[in-house]
Amino acid sequence: MRDENEMLRLAFEACPAAMLLIDGAGRIELANGESERMFGFGPSELTGQSVENLLPANLRAAHRHHRAGFAAAPAKRQMGTGRDLVALRRDGSEFFIEVGLTPIDTALGAKVVAFAIDVGARRDADHALRRALGELETANGNLARFAYVASHDIQEPLRKISAFADILNAAMTKDDLDEARYAADVMASSARHARRLVADLLAYARAAHQSPAVEPVSIKAALERALEALSLTIAETKAEIAWTGEDFSVEADRPQLHQLLQNILSNALKYHKSNLPPQVTLHLEPGKAENHLTIADRGIGFASADAEAIFEPFRRLHGRGDYPGTGIGLAICKTVAQRHGWRLSAISTPTVGSAFEIVFPVAAGAGRGAEL
Incomplete structure (x- = not known):
C-alpha cells in the first residue's frame, strides 16, 4: 500500500497540469505542485480543503450540485472536452x-482525479483572433464598397473634363470665345473637384492605415486650432460660436484629432439655414471614466434614419450644387475615432439642427491638466 501511494504521488508530481485527487465528499486528498502554483497555495495547503474553495463564492452551490450529479453517474471526461470554469x-x-475528470475506485471508496489547465491566455488569443477576423471582414466589405463608389465619383469629373475638352476644341475652331471660356471654366472646376477628391481619399487612407502617434492634447486647444483654420468661413458666414463646460486632455494623434474636429465644425458651418448665420455650440464635459465633447448646430439637420449612413464614404444627403464637398469628411472622422478607441455618433432633427458627440475613454493616470 505504501508503494502504491508513493507511485501515485510521483505520478501526480510528474504531471505538467494541475492535478487533484478528490474524495466523495469533495475534499482534496492530494494536490501536485502545479496545482499549488496555479491556485497560489503553498505545499500541502490544499490538502483537506473543499474543492469548492477553488471556485468563486457565487458558483459553489451550483458546483456542489454538478458534483453530486457526476458522482451518481461517473464518466471519464477527456482533457480539452470538459467544462470551462x-x-x-x-x-x-x-x-x-x-x-478533465476521471472517476476511480479505490479500496477506500470512489474518488475523482481532476486535471486542470489555465486557459486564460488561450481564450484571450481566441477572442483576439475572432475580433481581428471580424474587423478584417468588415474592412474587406468597406474596401469593396469604397472602391466601387470611389471609382464612380472619380470618373465624374474626368468625364466632364473629357467632354468639355471636345467642346473647347470646337469653340476654338469656330472662334467662339464665350463657349470656349465656358468650357474652360467647367474643366477647371472639374479638375479642382478631382483634386479635392484625391486629397480626401489620401486623408481617408492615412486615417484608416496609419498608426496614431498619441500624446496628451488639450481638447480646447485642438478646437481653437480647428476654428482658426476655418476663420475665413466663420467671418464670411458671420457664424456664432458658443462654448460651455471645462477643458480636458485626450490621448490623441494631434493632426488626426485636428482633422476630425475641423471636419465636423466645417459641416456645422456649411449646413446652416439660408436665412440665418451658423450657430454652433461646443460643450466640453470631463468625467472620471469618460470625457465628452458635443458639437451642436442649429442648421438644416437630417433624418434620424441617416445617423449612421452619414459616416459612410461618399454618402451625400444633398446635391453638390447645393452644398459642395466630396462626401468623405465624416467618413474620415469615423475612421479616426475608431482608430483611437473613441465613440463618435450623431443625432439630428430636420430643420432643427444636429449634434455630434465624441466620447473619449479616460486613460489611466490622465487628468484635467492638458498639454497645449
Whole structure:
C-alpha cells in the first residue's frame, strides 16, 4: 500500500497540469505542485480543503450540485472536452480553467482525479483572433464598397473634363470665345473637384492605415486650432460660436484629432439655414471614466434614419450644387475615432439642427491638466 501511494504521488508530481485527487465528499486528498502554483497555495495547503474553495463564492452551490450529479453517474471526461470554469486563486483573483475528470475506485471508496489547465491566455488569443477576423471582414466589405463608389465619383469629373475638352476644341475652331471660356471654366472646376477628391481619399487612407502617434492634447486647444483654420468661413458666414463646460486632455494623434474636429465644425458651418448665420455650440464635459465633447448646430439637420449612413464614404444627403464637398469628411472622422478607441455618433432633427458627440475613454493616470 505504501508503494502504491508513493507511485501515485510521483505520478501526480510528474504531471505538467494541475492535478487533484478528490474524495466523495469533495475534499482534496492530494494536490501536485502545479496545482499549488496555479491556485497560489503553498505545499500541502490544499490538502483537506473543499474543492469548492477553488471556485468563486457565487458558483459553489451550483458546483456542489454538478458534483453530486457526476458522482451518481461517473464518466471519464477527456482533457480539452470538459467544462470551462472560472476558478479562484488564493489572492481572490479569478481566471479561466479547463478541467478533465476521471472517476476511480479505490479500496477506500470512489474518488475523482481532476486535471486542470489555465486557459486564460488561450481564450484571450481566441477572442483576439475572432475580433481581428471580424474587423478584417468588415474592412474587406468597406474596401469593396469604397472602391466601387470611389471609382464612380472619380470618373465624374474626368468625364466632364473629357467632354468639355471636345467642346473647347470646337469653340476654338469656330472662334467662339464665350463657349470656349465656358468650357474652360467647367474643366477647371472639374479638375479642382478631382483634386479635392484625391486629397480626401489620401486623408481617408492615412486615417484608416496609419498608426496614431498619441500624446496628451488639450481638447480646447485642438478646437481653437480647428476654428482658426476655418476663420475665413466663420467671418464670411458671420457664424456664432458658443462654448460651455471645462477643458480636458485626450490621448490623441494631434493632426488626426485636428482633422476630425475641423471636419465636423466645417459641416456645422456649411449646413446652416439660408436665412440665418451658423450657430454652433461646443460643450466640453470631463468625467472620471469618460470625457465628452458635443458639437451642436442649429442648421438644416437630417433624418434620424441617416445617423449612421452619414459616416459612410461618399454618402451625400444633398446635391453638390447645393452644398459642395466630396462626401468623405465624416467618413474620415469615423475612421479616426475608431482608430483611437473613441465613440463618435450623431443625432439630428430636420430643420432643427444636429449634434455630434465624441466620447473619449479616460486613460489611466490622465487628468484635467492638458498639454497645449
